[in-house]
Amino acid sequence: MLKGIDPLLxxxxxxxxxxxxxxxxxxxxxxxxxADYLSQGKPVVRLPGHSLxxxxxxxxxxxxxxxxxxxxxxxxxxxxxAEGHVTPAQQSVIDLAxxxxxx
Numbered sequence: 001m002l003k004g005i006d007p008l009l010x011x012x013x014x015x016x017x018x019x020x021x022x023x024x025x026x027x028x029x030x031x032x033x034x035a036d037y038l039s040q041g042k043p044v045v046r047l048p049g050h051s052l053x054x055x056x057x058x059x060x061x062x063x064x065x066x067x068x069x070x071x072x073x074x075x076x077x078x079x080x081x082a083e084g085h086v087t088p089a090q091q092s093v094i095d096l097a098x099x100x101x102x103x
Contacts, residue, residue: 053092
């Protein structure tokens with residue numbers, strides 16, 4: 001057993017995160033995202049019943065946002081919404097990133 005690891009981070013997820021290299025990215029999405037279709041052979045790890053903020057917080061404990069890119073955090077636009085519209089779930093992740101000193 002590892003100490004200090006968020007219990008939400010499954011062995012499978014930790015394995016995939018540790019195997020990632022430069023230029024690869026993690027997508028934390030909701031159940032409506034068609035991950036199986038769009039993953040194109042990339043691993044898909046499901047954590048059902050957890051919020052976007054909770055999963056993002058867990059992942060950020062072991063996987064920092066890239067400091068060498070202009071936009072290390074991005075969101076899909078909500079269909080039929082004004083440009084710049086942010087959902088409460090998206091705002092919670094933005095707030096988390098700001099609180100952690102991430103941008």
